[in-house]
Amino acid sequence: xxxxxxxxxxxxxxxxxxxxxxxxxxxxxxxxxxxxxxxxxxxxxxxxxxxxxxxxxxxxxxxxxxxxxxxxxxxxxxxxxxxxxxxxxxxxxxxxxxxxxxxxxxxxxxxxxxxxxxxxxxxxxxxxxxxxxxxxxxxxxxxxxxxxxxxxxxxxxxxxxxxxxxxxxxxxxxxxxxxxxxxxxxxxxxxxxxxxxxxxxxxxxxxxxx
Numbered sequence: 001x002x003x004x005x006x007x008x009x010x011x012x013x014x015x016x017x018x019x020x021x022x023x024x025x026x027x028x029x030x031x032x033x034x035x036x037x038x039x040x041x042x043x044x045x046x047x048x049x050x051x052x053x054x055x056x057x058x059x060x061x062x063x064x065x066x067x068x069x070x071x072x073x074x075x076x077x078x079x080x081x082x083x084x085x086x087x088x089x090x091x092x093x094x095x096x097x098x099x100x101x102x103x104x105x106x107x108x109x110x111x112x113x114x115x116x117x118x119x120x121x122x123x124x125x126x127x128x129x130x131x132x133x134x135x136x137x138x139x140x141x142x143x144x145x146x147x148x149x150x151x152x153x154x155x156x157x158x159x160x161x162x163x164x165x166x167x168x169x170x171x172x173x174x175x176x177x178x179x180x181x182x183x184x185x186x187x188x189x190x191x192x193x194x195x196x197x198x199x200x201x202x203x204x205x206x207x208x209x210x
Contacts, residue, residue, distance in 0.1 A: 023180040023196040023203060024069060027104055030182075031063075034097040046094040047073065049084040057084065063095070064121065070174035071106060072113065074121060076138035078169045085110050091175055101185035106177050113172030122166035130164035131155045181208070 019026050034042040048058040057080065064072040071093060075082055085091065093106040112118075122130065135151035142148060159165075177198065184192045193208035 019182065019194060019205075021203060021205065023182070024066065024177070026182060027106075027180065028066070030097070030100070030102055030104065031095070034095075034100055034102075037099040038097070042097065044095075045073075046096075047081065048092040048094075049081050050088055050090070051084055052087045057081070064172065067113070067117070067174055070176045072172055072174050074118070074170070074172045076133070076136070076170050077112075078140075079138040081139075085173065093175060103183040103185075105181040105183070106175065106179070108176045108178040110173055110175050113174050115171070118171035119166050121172060122170065123163070127164060131159070133167050133170045134159075134164070186210075 031042060043063040044060050045063050046058050047061045048056055050056045059081065061073045061075065064074055066072065077086075089110045090108070091110045093104075095104040095106075097103070122133070125133075131152060134155040135148060155164075179198065180196045182194045182196075186192055189210060191210040193210060195206045195208050196203045197206070198204075
C-alpha cells in the first residue's frame with residue numbers, strides 16, 4: 001500500500017509526519033527493532049574518517065550507546081582512526097540493518113569522552129578484552145602472531161591478582177550529529193530517504209530523492 005505522504009512498511013504507513021521531529025528518537029526505535037530481529041550485528045556501524053589532506057578510510061566498529069545526544073564508540077587513541085580524529089575531528093557513521101531493509105547515516109564532529117566515562121566502560125569489559133587493550137598496539141606493524149601472544153602473556157603477568165586499569169591510550173569517543181539520514185528500501189529502487197540537518201532552532205527535515 002502506498003500513499004502520497006508516505007509509504008507502507010510492515011502494514012503501517014511511515015512518513016515525515018510519523019517519523020517525527022526528533023531523529024535520535026527514530027534512531028533508538030530502529031536500533032531496538034534491529035536488535036530484536038538480529039542481535040548479533042545490530043550494533044555494528046561503519047565509521048569513516050579522513051586525514052587532513054582528505055584521504056578517507058573506513059572500518060566497522062561497535063555502537064556503545066547515546067550520551068547527551070551523541071553516538072558513542074571506543075578505540076585505541078593511537079590507532080589509525082585515532083590519529084585521523086586527532087587531526088581532523090569529523091566523521092561519518094553508517095548503520096545497515098538488512099533484516100529491516102533500513103539504513104541510517106550520521107555525520108558530525110567527534111571528541112573524546114570524559115575519562116570517567118571511559119574508566120567505567122573499561123571496568124565493565126571482560127578481563128580478556130582489558131588485557132588485549134594493553135597488549136595490542138592497534139594499527140601498528142607486528143612481526144608475527146607470536147609477538148602478540150607474548151605481549152598478552154606479559155600483560156597477564158603484570159596485572160595478575162589485581163584489577164586491570166584502563167590504558168592511557170584507550171577510551172571512548174562521541175560523535176555529535178549534525179546530519180542524520182534515514183533510508184528505507186522500497187521496490188524498484190524507489191527508496192524513501194529523510195534527511196535531518198541540525199540548525200540553531202532544532203532539526204530541518206527534508207525528503208530526498210532515491
